[in-house]
Amino acid sequence: MLALFLVLVARLPPPGSVGVWVYDHPTAWPAAQWASTVDAFNVNASSGRRISNAVIYGSDMEIYDGSWCCSPSSQEVMGTRIARYGQDPKTDVTLIVDGRMDGGEDWSPNLARLSPVQLESWSLWVAQWVCAYDRVDGVQLDLEPIGGPWNANLKILIRSLSGHLRSKDFGCTNSRRPNGVSLSTFALVKDVDAELVAALGPQGFVVVSGYDLGSGGAGTAHSPAAYRTRLDATVERALAVSAQTGMRFMVGIPAAASTHEFEQYGPLRSGFAQVDYVAHAFAALKPLEGWAPYLGHMIWALTFTNVYPPHSDNVMRPTTASADPEVWAMLQSALPPPVTPSPSPVPATTRSPPPSPPPSPVASSAYERDGCVTSTDCNQIMGVPSYCRADGKDECGRSVCQGDSHSSLQPCPQL
Numbered sequence: 038m039l040a041l042f043l044v045l046v047a048r049l050p051p052p053g054s055v056g057v058w059v060y061d062h063p064t065a066w067p068a069a070q071w072a073s074t075v076d077a078f079n080v081n082a083s084s085g086r087r088i089s090n091a092v093i094y095g096s097d098m099e100i101y102d103g104s105w106c107c108s109p110s111s112q113e114v115m116g117t118r119i120a121r122y123g124q125d126p127k128t129d130v131t132l133i134v135d136g137r138m139d140g141g142e143d144w145s146p147n148l149a150r151l152s153p154v155q156l157e158s159w160s161l162w163v164a165q166w167v168c169a170y171d172r173v174d175g176v177q178l179d180l181e182p183i184g185g186p187w188n189a190n191l192k193i194l195i196r197s198l199s200g201h202l203r204s205k206d207f208g209c210t211n212s213r214r215p216n217g218v219s220l221s222t223f224a225l226v227k228d229v230d231a232e233l234v235a236a237l238g239p240q241g242f243v244v245v246s247g248y249d250l251g252s253g254g255a256g257t258a259h260s261p262a263a264y265r266t267r268l269d270a271t272v273e274r275a276l277a278v279s280a281q282t283g284m285r286f287m288v289g290i291p292a293a294a295s296t297h298e299f300e301q302y303g304p305l306r307s308g309f310a311q312v313d314y315v316a317h318a319f320a321a322l323k324p325l326e327g328w329a330p331y332l333g334h335m336i337w338a339l340t341f342t343n344v345y346p347p348h349s350d351n352v353m354r355p356t357t358a359s360a361d362p363e364v365w366a367m368l369q370s371a372l373p374p375p376v377t378p379s380p381s382p383v384p385a386t387t388r389s390p391p392p393s394p395p396p397s398p399v400a401s402s403a404y405e406r407d408g409c410v411t412s413t414d415c416n417q418i419m420g421v422p423s424y425c426r427a428d429g430k431d432e433c434g435r436s437v438c439q440g441d442s443h444s445s446l447q448p449c450p451q452l
Contacts, residue, residue: 049242049332050175052327053327056092056335059092060342061118082368088128089128093130095115097135136180138181163176163201174218184228192232202218202240218240220240220241222241225245235282242285242286243285244288247290247318248337250268251298255345260309261313261317272321279330286332289335290322291311292364294343299354315368339358409426431443
């Protein structure tokens with residue numbers, strides 16, 4: 038039964054996938070600004086770990102002069118980006134369609150006021166545009182906020198789009214995607230219900246936000262330990278929703294700054310390290326690995342800009358996941374490797390405590406003598422997600438694992 042299920046929804050990311058949100062600068066040339074970064078990540082990542090789903094910016098659903106629905110990049114630029122990120126046939130390419138739906142800005146439509154005819158027209162336009170690119174495997178909606186008086190119309194829009202993306206019309210099915218284009222939506226887990234899951238259809242899934250989980254307004258930092266507590270609660274709620282509705286899902290992790298998990302928000306410095314948020318995210322998501330409804334981790338983000346509020350100059354740092362070498366090294370070494378999915382029941386939701394400082398890695402005589410060489414070594418030595426630090430080498434040029442100190446190493450040999 039599981040094998041048949043996977044065939045019927047073949048363009049869904051398989052369990053154990055790793056996705057990354059990608060936002061290229063509109064005038065970048067080459068157009069696929071972050072493609073070489075993804076390539077290098079996949080070459081250097083350990084034990085088969087690789088970014089398998091490039092989720093690239095496609096269009097908005099915002100209204101500007103001369104547009105009535107959406108404003109994608111030119112066909113030439115979009116085609117170049119899709120071809121470059123999809124150069125490896127094992128990598129899925131998904132197009133983001135985002136926007137605000139609450140009418141709170143002059144450029145944001147109020148979805149609650151759109152008629153059924155307008156909703157159908159918008160979904161039809163998106164399907165025709167997406168399916169014109171035969172190398173596109175999925176569409177991901179990021180239409181916020183989901184909760185509110187526009188929620189009913191949002192589900193109508195999603196249900197209509199899901200049907201179009203499964204249709205043979207407009208070229209939505211081809212040899213690569215015989216059952217059509219997958220459809221996902223980004224959402225806080227509190228906004229996911231059975232109606233939303235049903236609207237996404239048989240090729241649909243939810244990308245649950247594993248960041249922006251703090252209380253208070255944007256720019257209110259919370260500690261990595263507090264973040265872990267909130268993420269544990271998010272995972273527990275996602276498991277419950279999945280058990281009730283059959284929801285398949287991924288979870289986004291804050292490898293770049295978000296509104297509550299950041300090192301710097303405008304001029305405000307949090308005093309926390311982004312890599313610690315990432316380490317807690319890996320620990321919280323570990324129980325989900327290998328479970329069939331859990332499709333994998335989504336990395337936030339490779340992006341030319343990282344600001345909040347949108348269209349402002351308020352920069353959040355790290356601006357992009359690759360900007361912090363500690364974060365990037367941890368991703369390469371600690372992301373889960375490909376797995377064979379298990380159709381087992383929902384895993385237990387007992388929370389493991391936040392990770393405590395690991396013991397000194399005295400068990401490895403080679404490490405004591407030479408220090409670390411690769412981040413994979415550090416994961417094994419430390420027993421928790423770690424990496425080999427490139428900074429702070431001792432007087433004989435040795436590095437140590439994150440979470441350890443040079444005091445664990447033997448004295449430098451006499452020269």
